[in-house]
Amino acid sequence: MLLELENVSKTYHIGDDVIRALDHISIGVKEGEFVAIMGHSGSGKSTFLQVASMLATPSHGLIKLKGQDVTQYTETARARLRNREIGFIFQQFNLLARTSALENVGLPLIYAGVSPYERHKRSREMLERVGLGDLMKNTPAQLSGGQQQRVAIARALINEPAIIFADEPTGNLDSKSGHDIKELLRTLHAEGKTIILVTHEDDVAEIAQRRIIFRDGKIISDTKQEPVALAKQTKRKRKG
Numbered sequence: 001m002l003l004e005l006e007n008v009s010k011t012y013h014i015g016d017d018v019i020r021a022l023d024h025i026s027i028g029v030k031e032g033e034f035v036a037i038m039g040h041s042g043s044g045k046s047t048f049l050q051v052a053s054m055l056a057t058p059s060h061g062l063i064k065l066k067g068q069d070v071t072q073y074t075e076t077a078r079a080r081l082r083n084r085e086i087g088f089i090f091q092q093f094n095l096l097a098r099t100s101a102l103e104n105v106g107l108p109l110i111y112a113g114v115s116p117y118e119r120h121k122r123s124r125e126m127l128e129r130v131g132l133g134d135l136m137k138n139t140p141a142q143l144s145g146g147q148q149q150r151v152a153i154a155r156a157l158i159n160e161p162a163i164i165f166a167d168e169p170t171g172n173l174d175s176k177s178g179h180d181i182k183e184l185l186r187t188l189h190a191e192g193k194t195i196i197l198v199t200h201e202d203d204v205a206e207i208a209q210r211r212i213i214f215r216d217g218k219i220i221s222d223t224k225q226e227p228v229a230l231a232k233q234t235k236r237k238r239k240g
Helices: 047-051 075-085 101-111 115-128 145-157 175-190
Strands: 004-015 019-030 034-038 058-065 086-089 163-167 194-198 210-215 218-225
Touching: 004 047, 019 047, 019 058, 019 218, 034 047, 047 075, 047 163, 047 194, 075 086, 086 145, 101 115, 101 145, 115 145, 175 194
Parallel strands: 034 194, 034 210, 086 163, 163 194
Antiparallel strands: 004 019, 004 058, 210 218
């Protein structure tokens, strides 16, 4: 199993109240799986992403990555592990505004100690892989929303991570750009990438091969599904 959560809980204290965002959940994700995490606002799906990706520590339970218990890692050790093994795609893109697409993609390589020459080479190749080879010098302000998300995906892939976490990756995009990003995620999965996708949209979740639904911090459903093929969209003049 690539990623395992064993009896994991996450609680928050707000005044005298105790909020149980995750309530003793257990999940295993195999290498190469494409998993959609769903649930209404407050269901626990976002907390699951934070805990499973080691952005937050659980209040109870174990997290294993590649069989290694990472629950008690220090923040420094978790940061190194995230940079090496985990790629993030966020709804808000999280790109540096005054930095080119090429430099944004190469940021994880700076933290990994990669030389400037190798960083430039790998970043250029990754942008070409997501179809932005001719826009690598552009800043985020010079890119559409869909193009910015492609930059973010290239950045998530740059270290060849074991798992990609995508948090509402089409949430800020128009329908054409959202369709293109879903198609790109499908392609990455077909190439063998492990993807955990957090979404509240059925048409996004249906591209995954497994759907897990949260409610009140608990898993209420965990089912396999046949991924739906995306219909080709006609080209229309839209931003994105």
